[in-house]
Amino acid sequence: MAEAREEAPPEINVNVPSVARIYDYALGGKDNYAVDRAAYAELEKAAPSSRPLAINNRRFLQRVVRILAEDYGIRQFIDHGSGLPTQDNVHQVSQRIDPSSRVVYIDNDPIVLAHGRALLQENDKTAVIQADFRDTDAIFAHPDVQRLIDFDEPVGALFVSVLHCIPDSSDPWDVIRRVVDQLPSGSFLVINQLVSDDAETRKRLTDFLVESTGGNWGRLREPHEVERYFEGLEILDPGLVEISTWRPDSELGPKQKTDEWIEFGGVARKP
Secondary structure (H helix, E strand, C coil): CCCCCCCCCCCCCCCCCCCHHHHHHHCCCCCCHHHHHHHHHHHHHHHCCHHHHHHHHHHHHHHHHHHHHHHHCCCEEEEECCCCCCCCCHHHHHHHHCCCEEEEEECCHHHHHHHHHHHHHHCEEEEEEEEECCCHHHHHHHHHHHHCCCCCCCCEEEECHHHHHHHHHHHHHHHHHHHHHCCCCCCEEEEEEEECCCHHHHHHHHHHHHCCCCCCCCEEHHHHHHHHCCCCCCCCCCCCCEHHCCCCCCCCCCCCCCCCEEEEEEEEEEC
C-alpha cells in the first residue's frame, strides 16, 4: 500500500470520507486521508470482497477502453465520475492505440481537479473538469469539452462504478438519457454499478455508505434497474453481466467472488 497523504489543501474536507478517495485507497493509492481509510476499514468488515471488487472494476474500465479504441475506432472519451488518477488511466490506454485520442475527465471532488492540473501540463489532449456529472448541459457546453470532443464523431461515454452514488431523487436514468441524447450515432455507453439480489444486503450497505459519506451516495440497486439505463441502445456481447466476465483478456483472468455485492453492467452502442 502506498504511503497516504496527511496534509490537504484548504478546499478539501478531510473530516468526511470521499468516495473517490476510498476507492483510491482500495486500489493501493496514496491520495486519501485517515477518515477515508477508517471508512474503508469499516466497509471491508461489512463487505469483505470490497478490494477485489475495486480491482476488477478498474480492470474492466481499462479493458473496455482498449476494446473500444482497438476494435471500434473510438478516439474520444468522456469519463463521468472519473475518480483519482491511477495506473493506466483512460487517456493512457487510448493514446497507446492512437496518440491523437482525446479524453475529458469529470469529477466533483476537488482533489481530482488538483491532480488534473498535472495531467493538463503533460498532455494537451486531456482535460479534467470539476463538476457534477448530473449537470449535463453545463458539461457539454464546457470549453474543454468543446475543445476536445467532436460531436460529429462517435464518443465513448463512461459511467464506471458511479451511478450507485446518485440517489433516486436525482433520477440517474434521466441523467443517462440526457447524455445519450447529446451523443452522435455510433457512440458507446459504458455503465456498471453495484447491485445485489438480496434486499437486506442492499439496505445494509446502502445505509452504511450514506452515513459514511455524509449523504454523498445513492443506493445499491438490482440488476433489472441497471438494464433500464440501456433502453433503446444496442448492447454488445456478452450482454449485461458481472463485469469480470465481460470479454476477459483470458480464461485465467480474475473472476469476482463475492457474497455481498457485484459490479454489474456492460457496453452499448447508440444506433
